[in-house]
Amino acid sequence: xxxxxxxxxxxxxxxxxxxxxxxxxxxxxxxxxxxxxxxxxxxxxxxxxxxxxxxxxxxxxxxxxxxxxxxxxxxxxxxxxxxxxxxxxxxxxxxxxxxxxxxxxxxxxxxxxxxxxxxxxxxxxxxxxxxxxxxxxxxxxxxxxxxxxxxxxxxxxxxxxxxxxxxxxxxxxxxxxxxxxxxxxxxxxxxxxxxxxxxxxxxxxxxxxxxxxxxxxxxxxxxxxxxxxxxxxxxxxxxxxxxxxxxxxxxxxxxxxxxxxxxxxxxxxxxxxxxxxxxxxxxxxxxxxxxxxxxxxxxxxxxxxxxxxxxxxxxxxxxx
Numbered sequence: 664x665x666x667x668x669x670x671x672x673x674x675x676x677x678x679x680x681x682x683x684x685x686x687x688x689x690x691x692x693x694x695x696x697x698x699x700x701x702x703x704x705x706x707x708x709x710x711x712x713x714x715x716x717x718x719x720x721x722x723x724x725x726x727x728x729x730x731x732x733x734x735x736x737x738x739x740x741x742x743x744x745x746x747x748x749x750x751x752x753x754x755x756x757x758x759x760x761x762x763x764x765x766x767x768x769x770x771x772x773x774x775x776x777x778x779x780x781x782x783x784x785x786x787x788x789x790x791x792x793x794x795x796x797x798x799x800x801x802x803x804x805x806x807x808x809x810x811x812x813x814x815x816x817x818x819x820x821x822x823x824x825x826x827x828x829x830x831x832x833x834x835x836x837x838x839x840x841x842x843x844x845x846x847x848x849x850x851x852x853x854x855x856x857x858x859x860x861x862x863x864x865x866x867x868x869x870x871x872x873x874x875x876x877x878x879x880x881x882x883x884x885x886x887x888x889x890x891x892x893x894x895x896x897x898x899x900x901x902x903x904x905x906x907x908x909x910x911x912x913x914x915x916x917x918x919x920x921x922x923x924x925x926x927x928x929x930x931x932x933x934x935x936x937x938x939x940x941x942x943x944x945x946x947x948x949x950x951x952x953x954x955x956x957x958x959x960x961x962x963x964x965x966x967x968x969x970x971x972x973x974x975x976x977x978x979x980x981x982x983x
Contacts, residue, residue: 744774747784769855778857787811809849816848822917823848827924844882851877871909874900878910893963906944913939913960931957 750756752771757764774780785791787808813820823829828846830839839845858866879888891897900907911919913929915938920927928939934957935941935950946953959966967973976982 744771744783773856776859777855778859779855782815786814789814805849806847808854809847812848812852819917820848826915826918827921828919846883868905871905872903874909874911884910887961890961890964893959893961896960897963908945912942912945929957 748769748771751767751769754766754768756767758767779787788804789811790804790807830842830845832839858869860866860870875888878884879891891900896908900909915928920929922929922931924930925932927933928936931954932951933939934953935946935948937943937947940946940953940957941949
């Protein structure tokens with residue numbers, strides 16, 4: 664090898680050695696110049712806020728077919744409300760069903776002020792997991808949610824099971840043919856916005872005013888709501904009298920029985936009882952004498968129409 668070539672190789676090796684030494688020195692200097700962070704309440708708050716706003720990683724695969732739906736596998740940071748509200752917290756979440764669109768939005772603010780603020784979504788939607796569409800849920804997911812109350816309120820569920828609102832098998836042990844029209848817990852009490860009742864007079868007053876919504880709506884007892892017009896009960900209630908009886912004041916709450924049932928509080932033989940008209944604050948110690956007036960409560964219009972004096976006045980005054 665010629666002296667010139669040897670000299671060039673030694674020069675290159677020297678340059679590489681110098682570059683390596685300089686790079687190592689710069690790395691050490693940078694590392695030494697780094698300042699350790701000071702942990703304060705502000706930084707903790709910032710970190711906490713960043714953690715709580717983590718969004719889930721979503722892997723979406725379009726489903727073949729005309730629905731244009733997506734099968735989605737969610738990787739969620741937490742379970743419960745925060746997971747479901749990733750989608751259901753959006754006011755624009757609607758689903759097309761036929762010619763109409765239905766909102767599946769859950770008002771988180773109202774939910775957090777309800778009686779079930781600490782209950783996670785899957786506490787009621789027991790057949791749901793984090794997949795969308797929720798194909799793994801049962802076909803009648805509404806019925807599952809409306810009946811899940813029994814898991815936390817077994818006594819109330821037992822009382823409901825003994826009443827006329829519960830499905831009853833036929834004599835030949837077939838399913839109740841009227842079961843689909845009978846109310847479940849959620850049909851009366853609602854879903855996400857159940858008002859707090861315990862130690863809450865305002866909430867109790869709010870529920871007291873919901874007789875039409877709970878009992879008198881179309882498909883339930885709209886006819887009885889319409890004829891609840893006697894002066895002392897129905898008419899007073901509909902004008903907002905706080906001491907006027909609502910439906911369940913007389914008919915009971917969960918164990919609702921037909922008036923023909925001998926155990927019903929509205930049975931003529933029981934009207935003077937403490938769980939009926941004779942309850943303290945109403946007509947205590949009135950006995951069975953109220954039976955003569957009871958037909959007026961839901962039958963005022965019919966009874967008045969048969970009264971000859973009323974009929975004469977209607978004719979003279981042209982009221983009909």
